[in-house]
Amino acid sequence: TQNIHLHSRPEGLPSAENFKLVEVTLPELKEGEVLVENLWMSVDPYMRGRMIDRKSYIAPFQIGDVLEGGAIGKVIESKNDNLAVGTLVTHMMGWRKHFVSSAEPLTALPQTPYDPSYFLGVMGMPGMTAWTGLNRIANLKAGETLFVSAASGAVGSVACQLGKLMGAKVVGSVGSDEKADALRALGVDEVINYKTTDDLNAALAQAAPEGIDVYFENVGGEHLEAALNNMKDYGRIAVCGMIAQYNDTKPTPGPANLAQIIIKKLNIEGFIVFDHWEHYGEFTQQMGQWLAEGKIKVEQTVFEGLENAPDAFIGLFEGKNKGKMLVKL
Ligand code: NDP
Numbered sequence: 001t002q003n004i005h006l007h008s009r010p011e012g013l014p015s016a017e018n019f020k021l022v023e024v025t026l027p028e029l030k031e032g033e034v035l036v037e038n039l040w041m042s043v044d045p046y047m048r049g050r051m052i053d054r055k056s057y058i059a060p061f062q063i064g065d066v067l068e069g070g071a072i073g074k075v076i077e078s079k080n081d082n083l084a085v086g087t088l089v090t091h092m093m094g095w096r097k098h099f100v101s102s103a104e105p106l107t108a109l110p111q112t113p114y115d116p117s118y119f120l121g122v123m124g125m126p127g128m129t130a131w132t133g134l135n136r137i138a139n140l141k142a143g144e145t146l147f148v149s150a151a152s153g154a155v156g157s158v159a160c161q162l163g164k165l166m167g168a169k170v171v172g173s174v175g176s177d178e179k180a181d182a183l184r185a186l187g188v189d190e191v192i193n194y195k196t197t198d199d200l201n202a203a204l205a206q207a208a209p210e211g212i213d214v215y216f217e218n219v220g221g222e223h224l225e226a227a228l229n230n231m232k233d234y235g236r237i238a239v240c241g242m243i244a245q246y247n248d249t250k251p252t253p254g255p256a257n258l259a260q261i262i263i264k265k266l267n268i269e270g271f272i273v274f275d276h277w278e279h280y281g282e283f284t285q286q287m288g289q290w291l292a293e294g295k296i297k298v299e300q301t302v303f304e305g306l307e308n309a310p311d312a313f314i315g316l317f318e319g320k321n322k323g324k325m326l327v328k329l
Contacts, residue, residue: 001023001024001096002022002023002097002306003021004019004066004309004310005064006018006061006062006063009053009063010048010051012249013247013314013317014051015314018051018310019310021307026098029077029079029100033102034075034080034083034100034101035077035099036093036101037097038071038072038096038097038329040071040072040117041072041120041329042071042094042120043325045243045246045316045317066096068094069092070120070124071090071092071093071120072088072090072109073089074087074088080102083103088116090119090124091105097329113292118298120326121323122154123284126324127287128273128277128280129240130156130159131162131283131287132273132276133240134238136276137269138214138236140166141167142168144213145171145212145213146159146163146169146170146171146215147212147216147227147230148160148170148218149173149215149217149219151174151191152179152182152299152322152323154323157186158296160172160186161186161187161296163216164186165295170187170188170189171188171191171207173194173200173223174193178322179319190207192204200226201226201229203226205229210232212230213231213236215235217241219241219242219243219244220241221242225255228255228260228266229257231260231266233265234266235264235266238269239270239271247317299323300323300325300326301323301324301326303325303326303327306327306329312327
């Protein structure tokens with residue numbers, strides 16, 4: 001079978017040379033173990049951070065080791081009574097076609113009418129991140145103005161739609177006109193294409209003349225600076241990600257207007273979704289309902305084949321995805 005290993009640590013934007021497709025032989029199944037064939041794997045921006053050798057909230061990848069990440073697979077051989085052949089499982093052993101595992105790192109997927117890939121996106125970690133940021137970090141309320149950056153991505157597209165369901169006015173920023181049109185079709189009130197706008201600050205002021213109550217931060221840099229300038233007094237910022245900085249080779253200077261935090265008495269809170277996982281059941285129940293009612297629409301961008309997983313991953317930093325970026329194996 002095949003795995004993808006980290007071949008070298010990226011400097012700046014990752015490239016194909018940082019990855020290596022490797023042929024591997026699987027061990028025989030022992031009692032209690034299963035053989036899993038992966039069907040879908042996720043590529044996520046946070047994986048870029050794990051390619052750097054540093055201490056963080058999650059351990060770095062090691063050169064020469066198989067990469068890891070969220071994936072959905074099917075049990076195709078079993079020596080475990082609780083995991084019959086045919087069971088669909090979610091786990092962190094992405095970036096490989098097959099693997100042998102004990103039951104412990106595998107979670108059987110619940111019976112659902114949705115495609116299993118939804119559990120890597122809208123019903124999985126990214127959807128849960130959007131829900132957590134708005135409900136548990138920023139406490140968005142009806143009638144407020146929400147600004148979402150990277151608004152058409154996996155997290156952003158759910159954050160925008162949840163914002164509308166929660167009764168907010170939603171402003172999104174994206175990197176193409178096509179993405180902007182797609183967001184407007186989802187009901188987002190105002191969309192900014194940050195690549196064709198020469199003054200993000202002014203564009204935001206125009207889109208939200210009343211000011212921003214909640215900023216769902218996915219990007220950092222200029223987006224954070226523009227948001228700070230346009231926040232209302234006592235506004236809240238849920239700091240989810242800063243993708244504009246993940247490939248930086250030198251530390252980027254912070255926004256020059258951080259004093260806005262004081263002047264506007266802002267509440268800025270970072271979060272990692274896994275710290276909130278005890279609420280995952282509540283989230284999936286609500287999300288399942290919204291999907292069934294057609295209140296949340298799902299967009300995915302799919303690359304085919306394990307060999308194309310590095311391109312899918314690199315594509316995240318080039319804006320190649322609408323909705324969740326996935327690899328179908
Ligand atoms: P996305 O699906 O949003 O994919 C990344 C998108 O970011 C791209 O499509 C691109 O869209 C945009 N982007 C890339 N580079 C830049 C840039 N330099 N400036 C502005 N936009 C850029 O990824 P996710 O939804 O998975 O993740 C979104 C954010 O949430 C990331 O920052 C990620 O790290 C964070 N995250 C945090 C979690 C947590 O627990 N805190 C959990 C999950 C994700 P465009 O064409 O619009 O530029």
